[in-house]
Amino acid sequence: MATSTLKKIVPENPAHIKAELLAKYPSKVARKRSKQIMINEAMENTTPEISANVRTTPGIITMRGCSYAGCKGVIMGPTRDVVNLVHGPIGCSFYAWLTRRNQTNAGADGENYMNYCFSTDMQDSDIIFGGEKKLEAAIQEAYDLFHPRSIAIFATCPVGLIGDDIHTVAKRMKEKLGDCNVFAFSCEGYKGVSQSAGHHIANNQIFRHIVGENDEVKPGKYKINLLGEYNIGGDGFEIDRILKKCGITNISTFSGNSTYDQFASCHTADLNAVMCHRSINYVADMLETKYGIPWVKVNFIGAAATAKSLRKIAGYFGEKELIDLVEAVIAEEMPDVEKAIADVRPRTQGKTAMMFLGGSRAHHYQELFKEMGMRVIAAGYEFAHRDDYEGRKVIPDLKVDADSRNIEEIEVFRDEAKYRERKTPEEIKALEDSGYKFKEYDGMAPDMEKDTLIIDDLNQYEAEKLVEMMKPDLFCGGIKEKYSIQKLGVPMKQLHSYDSGGPYAGFKGAINFYYEIDRLVNSKVWSYMKAPWQDNPQLSATYGWE
Amino acid sequence: MLLRHTPKEITERSALMINPAKTCQPIGAMYAALGIHGCLPHSHGSQGCCAYHRSALTRHYKEPVSASTSSFTEGSSVFGGQANMLQAIENIFAVYNPEIIACHTTCLSETIGDDLKQIRKKALTEGKIPEGKFMISASTPSYVGSHVTGFSNMVKSMVGLAEPTGKKNGKVNIIPGWVEPADMEEIKRITKMIGVKTILFPDTSGVLNGPLSGEFKMYPDGGVTVAELQSTGDSIGTLALGEWCSADAARELDTKHKVPCQILDMPFGLKATDRFIDALRTIAGVTVPDELSMERGQLVDMISDMHQYVYHKKVALVGDPDQVIAMTEFLVSIDMCPIHIVTGTPGKAFERRIKEITKDMPFPCNVRAKGDMFLLHQWIKNDPVDLLIGNTYCKYISRDEDIPLVRWGFPILDRQGHQYFPTVGYKGALRLLEKILNVIQDRKDRDDPESKFELVL
Numbered sequence A: 001m002a003t004s005t006l007k008k009i010v011p012e013n014p015a016h017i018k019a020e021l022l023a024k025y026p027s028k029v030a031r032k033r034s035k036q037i038m039i040n041e042a043m044e045n046t047t048p049e050i051s052a053n054v055r056t057t058p059g060i061i062t063m064r065g066c067s068y069a070g071c072k073g074v075i076m077g078p079t080r081d082v083v084n085l086v087h088g089p090i091g092c093s094f095y096a097w098l099t100r101r102n103q104t105n106a107g108a109d110g111e112n113y114m115n116y117c118f119s120t121d122m123q124d125s126d127i128i129f130g131g132e133k134k135l136e137a138a139i140q141e142a143y144d145l146f147h148p149r150s151i152a153i154f155a156t157c158p159v160g161l162i163g164d165d166i167h168t169v170a171k172r173m174k175e176k177l178g179d180c181n182v183f184a185f186s187c188e189g190y191k192g193v194s195q196s197a198g199h200h201i202a203n204n205q206i207f208r209h210i211v212g213e214n215d216e217v218k219p220g221k222y223k224i225n226l227l228g229e230y231n232i233g234g235d236g237f238e239i240d241r242i243l244k245k246c247g248i249t250n251i252s253t254f255s256g257n258s259t260y261d262q263f264a265s266c267h268t269a270d271l272n273a274v275m276c277h278r279s280i281n282y283v284a285d286m287l288e289t290k291y292g293i294p295w296v297k298v299n300f301i302g303a304a305a306t307a308k309s310l311r312k313i314a315g316y317f318g319e320k321e322l323i324d325l326v327e328a329v330i331a332e333e334m335p336d337v338e339k340a341i342a343d344v345r346p347r348t349q350g351k352t353a354m355m356f357l358g359g360s361r362a363h364h365y366q367e368l369f370k371e372m373g374m375r376v377i378a379a380g381y382e383f384a385h386r387d388d389y390e391g392r393k394v395i396p397d398l399k400v401d402a403d404s405r406n407i408e409e410i411e412v413f414r415d416e417a418k419y420r421e422r423k424t425p426e427e428i429k430a431l432e433d434s435g436y437k438f439k440e441y442d443g444m445a446p447d448m449e450k451d452t453l454i455i456d457d458l459n460q461y462e463a464e465k466l467v468e469m470m471k472p473d474l475f476c477g478g479i480k481e482k483y484s485i486q487k488l489g490v491p492m493k494q495l496h497s498y499d500s501g502g503p504y505a506g507f508k509g510a511i512n513f514y515y516e517i518d519r520l521v522n523s524k525v526w527s528y529m530k531a532p533w534q535d536n537p538q539l540s541a542t543y544g545w546e
Numbered sequence B: 001m002l003l004r005h006t007p008k009e010i011t012e013r014s015a016l017m018i019n020p021a022k023t024c025q026p027i028g029a030m031y032a033a034l035g036i037h038g039c040l041p042h043s044h045g046s047q048g049c050c051a052y053h054r055s056a057l058t059r060h061y062k063e064p065v066s067a068s069t070s071s072f073t074e075g076s077s078v079f080g081g082q083a084n085m086l087q088a089i090e091n092i093f094a095v096y097n098p099e100i101i102a103c104h105t106t107c108l109s110e111t112i113g114d115d116l117k118q119i120r121k122k123a124l125t126e127g128k129i130p131e132g133k134f135m136i137s138a139s140t141p142s143y144v145g146s147h148v149t150g151f152s153n154m155v156k157s158m159v160g161l162a163e164p165t166g167k168k169n170g171k172v173n174i175i176p177g178w179v180e181p182a183d184m185e186e187i188k189r190i191t192k193m194i195g196v197k198t199i200l201f202p203d204t205s206g207v208l209n210g211p212l213s214g215e216f217k218m219y220p221d222g223g224v225t226v227a228e229l230q231s232t233g234d235s236i237g238t239l240a241l242g243e244w245c246s247a248d249a250a251r252e253l254d255t256k257h258k259v260p261c262q263i264l265d266m267p268f269g270l271k272a273t274d275r276f277i278d279a280l281r282t283i284a285g286v287t288v289p290d291e292l293s294m295e296r297g298q299l300v301d302m303i304s305d306m307h308q309y310v311y312h313k314k315v316a317l318v319g320d321p322d323q324v325i326a327m328t329e330f331l332v333s334i335d336m337c338p339i340h341i342v343t344g345t346p347g348k349a350f351e352r353r354i355k356e357i358t359k360d361m362p363f364p365c366n367v368r369a370k371g372d373m374f375l376l377h378q379w380i381k382n383d384p385v386d387l388l389i390g391n392t393y394c395k396y397i398s399r400d401e402d403i404p405l406v407r408w409g410f411p412i413l414d415r416q417g418h419q420y421f422p423t424v425g426y427k428g429a430l431r432l433l434e435k436i437l438n439v440i441q442d443r444k445d446r447d448d449p450e451s452k453f454e455l456v457l
């Protein structure tokens, strides 16, 4: 088999692997990368330090994208009833058009602009003379055509440089149109060092321009928001199905399958459940400060993690009726999950995986692999910060460097009119005393085995080397990595977009995932790399027809 | 309905583009650069553009697309990207060791006015480009033209490598334009059949349709070599296929090195292929082999056999100018009626050419350069068609309006085959015709009442 030509170095020698990864780099690059490659020690109380959220070295083939991608693509992309208008040359808008597999359900005649791509298509004259007039005209044309309740404007690289004041244009148009909330994002691609800056810019503006607008009390007894769930491949649908079954009302998802009104009324919920810590933990903090909603970290990736998260939510409300219903739902859902595990496990047990993903999934998906008896031998994030690796305890020590200094942090204060204490300090304390944890996230490192490799901002060269040396049974990453890894004869699963699969969240999603991974790692295709004559090229004799 | 907010009533828009039929220059430059053997495309700007361009090409080809970026930060955007580029060059040769770096700009580096030629000079004087290695660059501002322009600009930069020796090499330069790897392979098959020695550039065959064999070659076996590009100045002539994609490079070789050129349409369909082959045999002074005439005859045969299914069927067509011009001619030549035609790339010449080709059609033709798919959809709502031809984004219109779709163009994100099966030449035209017939006849089989359902079509 072709893959047997790859040299396998057992993961027992991580220091050697690290040295190999760095060997070819010019010394300056090697020094920098060395701090972003960590041999995990899986220690009880302290975690080794990793360098993260630092700029990518020019010339290195990175997996990262830009802040515009994080803002328009990730956060605002799944919001169906907002017209997302990209101010810039055509490309940026074109590439973010339907490529992220966010699903939505607008019903038969609801508003849904997600299948559209809007752009001001800036020309050289706009670059020279400024694009504000064109932007203003484009907003008017979008309004006249669609009468949406909101138009969001996104700045691409040239916009910031030529000094178009998109916020003033937005404000002016909002006043002029009257019934349409127009607001803008300064998410130029050069801001920050990755998509993460864009998440921040997006969330800040949603918070500033939409959140808190609608005080109407929605029906439901146990009301939560789900923060950091983007409904890729229908994950959000599956989570909503489970929540509904448990009698929990999801007021607002940030931002999978979302609508304007969900953001506008999210301050009426009583608990924030945070999925993707990276892209949204600061929103949870702001919602707590301003409106008094406590937050907890949850994870609906993995059947056991889903059950645990449901219990966590039920535990917060503390009512027997809810706790019982949650237990009943878990009891009803788990047999199918266990049946699937029993089916695939003989074929997946002991196999190894690598995961290099955005900012949370490289951690979350370890749950699913554990359930299948697979080991994650190397993992890392594309754009996470140190707290996502090492836990929130490092947040006070994080230094903001020159590249991130200009990413706005908004200061929020208690909204005296809308702030509502959800639990008394005594109730909170009682919960905490019983082991309940608010605002807690320990990061990925403590959950990984000792001597596994944790690598930040992995690049194409290192990925290829890692796969050659450690020869995993599966590699998980994004579309750009997909085929270079598969050329090596190693199956690759996209866990940004899920290839064409999903959902993988919740109970049904877990079952989907087990079978998908089983299919991938056991596919016959990986045995076809060489033709018979390539396996045995030397003929010892010739045989004619007898 | 997927595009439920698109109204039938058409209002002119001056500022808002909706559902574009084009994208930006750098992706074209990147695609072209991948057609040079041992080349690493480099995107001089912030890393998001590069990530998007690589992703888009990867989704279309289902193949690895390696390209590096200058990873601008806010600082570089203010002070210029020269330091980033110099550092990038050093790292690229140390880590990825390509034969050649093909660098293009982005909106960002263009807006701040970085000068790649000057940066290259500096890199040379500082010894950052190793002996025997090369770097070419193209300016590709996305606020001008489209992805097609970017492709053309990079191809033009390639001929900058030409170093005439004064001795003719007996070869014909062929610039195929932005066609699929399979098309480039087919063009090479045809020229070989005729017996003409060629330098085809760029050439993505063997690069973006590679095998799975357990080995990852960052620089696959295909692609035009630097040596071949250097030799383009010694060729006896250049055939540029497509005014938009290929003409600039051909004219550059003509003015700079006196290599005469002829600009032809891309060889899609019967007539454009006829002209291409006729030009080839004239330049090379050879007779066209019977095998090729046979292929032509087979195409004519299929057209005559199936004429009743295509006759006067209305078509909406969207894509890039060179491709759409050739396709329009093909459709008209088989008595189909392309009545709505859009390209996103600017150029009044496009509209004139389409008007000329469709002037004897029994129906009037709507044509728009710098148009978008929103407009195309509105046209279709007002005057429905029997067939839609365009890239994958057309499937939203196709489903809403229940129109059969033939996927053709860039990008194709949801079907396979474009990497492997050509649509240029007579064989390619046969395949196009087969695809058109398949969707039309599938539709007939779906829609005919049981009483009219037929075994033989």
Ligand code: SF4
Pocket: A088, A089, A090, A091, A092, A093, A156, A157, A158, B024, B025, B026, B048, B049, B052, B105, B106, B107, B108, B142
């Ligand atoms: S900034 Fe310019 S080059 Fe980059 S993706 Fe956008 S349009 Fe293309």
Ligand code: SF4
Pocket: A074, A230, A276, A278, A279, A357, A358, A359, A360, A361, A496
């Ligand atoms: S889960 Fe990953 S891909 Fe998704 S938003 Fe968070 S960081 Fe990005």
